Amino acid sequence: EIVMTQSPATLSVSPGERATLSCRASQSIRNNLAWYQQKPGQSPRLLIYAASTRATGIPDRFSGSGSGTEFTLIISSLQSEDFALYYCQQYNDWPRYTFGQGTRLEIK
Amino acid sequence: QLLESGGGLVHPGGSLRLSCATSGFTFSNIAMSWFRQAPGKRLEWVSSIGGSADNTYYADSVKGRFTISRDRSQNTLYLQMDSLRAEDTALYHCARVLGGPDVGADSFGYWGQGTLVTVSS
Numbered sequence: 001e002i003v004m005t006q007s008p009a010t011l012s013v014s015p016g017e018r019a020t021l022s023c024r025a026s027q028s029i030r031n032n033l034a035w036y037q038q039k040p041g042q043s044p045r046l047l048i049y050a051a052s053t054r055a056t057g058i059p060d061r062f063s064g065s066g067s068g069t070e071f072t073l074i075i076s077s078l079q080s081e082d083f084a085l086y087y088c089q090q091y092n093d094w095p096r097y098t099f100g101q102g103t104r105l106e107i108k
Numbered sequence: 109q110l111l112e113s114g115g116g117l118v119h120p121g122g123s124l125r126l127s128c129a130t131s132g133f134t135f136s137n138i139a140m141s142w143f144r145q146a147p148g149k150r151l152e153w154v155s156s157i158g159g160s161a162d163n164t165y166y167a168d169s170v171k172g173r174f175t176i177s178r179d180r181s182q183n184t185l186y187l188q189m190d191s192l193r194a195e196d197t198a199l200y201h202c203a204r205v206l207g208g209p210d211v212g213a214d215s216f217g218y219w220g221q222g223t224l225v226t227v228s229s
Contacts, residue, residue, distance in 0.1 A: 043222060049206060049215035056217075095141075
């Protein structure tokens with residue numbers, strides 16, 4: 001099983017500032033990585049797929065990068081609605097899709 | 109749109125059948141999956157099925173106990189859960205891939221809100 005590890009567990013950032021979230025895979029997953037946002041009581045929302053492609057309707061302040069084992073999600077200017085839980089997910093080793101443990105983005 | 113139902117409280121060893129009613133896309137053209145999320149734990153893949161229902165896949169933790177299926181006439185995905193254990197307690201989500209009918213290297217663009225399964229005596 002490919003283990004996905006996210007850091008940090010919690011990130012405190014002020015509105016308008018930039019947030020950088022990291023995700024590491026235990027082995028190479030090429031660019032088969034997705035990022036999701038989840039708010040309390042809601043289902044996950046796809047933000048980024050193929051490591052760097054924004055999903056339909058996702059603002060361009062969200063950007064993803066990386067390949068192999070190291071990936072990054074950057075939110076360039078945090079809005080109030082961006083404070084949430086973020087997960088990375090690998091789909092290279094399908095169907096054994098695995099997720100990171102999440103990064104909680106909170107208001108500083 | 110994806111809408112799950114069928115969750116509830118069940119005793120260990122019991123059974124439940126989850127349903128995921130879909131709309132807004134051609135159901136038979138899209139691979140579907142079930143995921144679960146236990147309190148305080150990361151999302152976990154449970155099972156997947158291709159658009160034609162020819163191929164099904166299961167996590168080791170549920171293999172032999174859960175059965176995924178789909179009904180094209182009802183545009184509905186199912187998860188039959190037997191021999192339930194306390195560790196199956198979770199919020200169960202159905203999700204569809206972004207792409208096409210094959211289970212494969214694809215992300216999940218659409219998710220349901222989830223249905224809660226609690227296994228307890």
